[in-house]
């Protein structure tokens with residue numbers, strides 16, 4: 206389902222990884238007893254039948270669904286749809302699924318005009334139930350939906366079960382509601398109703414997604430450090446970051462993984478970029494994630510990767526099983542075209558990935574490789590879970606809390622105050638003074 210190769214990545218550094226064994230054993234013990242919030246996903250399967258029933262009902266009434274969410278409430282959904290349905294799905298797929306994850310007056314106006322609102326359903330996703338961008342989009346599009354005759358009981362709300370405005374509005378409107386477990390942070394929530402409900406709308410098996418995650422969980426809890434892919438990769442990442450590799454490039458060799466790259470960037474950055482105080486000294490933890498797509502970015506970023514500063518590590522993600530697309534023998538008198546005859550696009554993609562990896566390894570750049578078996582919900586579930594676990598293990602090594610996001614929260618609070626939210630009135634002058642400065 207998922208293979209990790211750290212051969213070149215660790216070359217010569219294996220002994221040095223021993224210092225990460227203690228955090229690894231701590232991590233493994235907590236993983237095994239499902240003590241980390243992200244492991245709560247493994248229990249989300251029991252909600253699937255109810256989600257599938259609602260999805261089936263709504264599919265017969267609507268041809269398009271507009272999902273409103275941001276950050277952890279949108280990136281996983283985009284990754285999931287892109288991987289399993291492809292970037293062109295909405296051209297002919299049914300139902301169509303669109304995700305709006307920004308405040309954009311332009312897009313709001315375009316979507317109002319473009320969509321047939323008598324056949325468009327609304328899915329409102331916000332774990333906290335208060336994120337201002339999503340709340341504003343919901344208010345705006347709810348009005349559009351209502352004016353087109355949309356039924357309140359067909360709205361779907363996904364949030365945590367706390368006492369928040371979103372739950373109260375859902376009750377008042379009689380909307381469908383799915384809850385995610387309160388301790389599960391947004392960026393780890395793709396394998397909860399946040400991702401599983403949109404998956405159900407598109408007929409993607411939530412059970413298979415979770416099965417992939419479960420299988421990775423088993424491997425990671427069973428294997429000792431010498432053979433555990435998570436220890437070897439996570440330890441290697443810490444080893445290199447201690448030697449000045451401050452940028453973590455994830456080179457995804459398949460356009461189907463491009464949105465996964467953005468999901469990874471949020472997970473990595475928001476979980477590991479932390480200010481902390483260790484033995485009295487202020488420490489800034491974290492490395493900068495950068496996702497790119499092969500072969501596309503061979504024609505842009507690769508030049509920098511190869512000849513620019515030696516401050517990066519490189520992860521390659523590839524997919525082993527590919528449809529066979531054979532190139533016909535055409536234009537055979539021209540040397541630039543003749544050699545393609547009978548070769549496949551899959552072969553070419555694999556060759557180009559290998560060429561890129563070899564050229565970086567030759568330059569002494571640390572490269573690791575994650576190979577997914579195929580394009581299936583199980584492989585994607587495995588990939589999500591593996592990277593969630595990787596982030597949490599690295600957090601153990603760096604002694605940071607991977608489940609909070611004080612930097613993000615502060616931005617939300619300033620927005621609440623400046624936009625005039627009542628319970629932030631007292632803090633408004635303080636933030637207005639900052640604006641003046």
Ligand code: PA5
Nearest residue numbers: 276277278331332333336391392
């Ligand atoms: O991971 C996180 O906690 C954040 O990125 C949130 O997902 C993001 O801020 C959106 O929050 P919410 O789902 O509460 O609207």
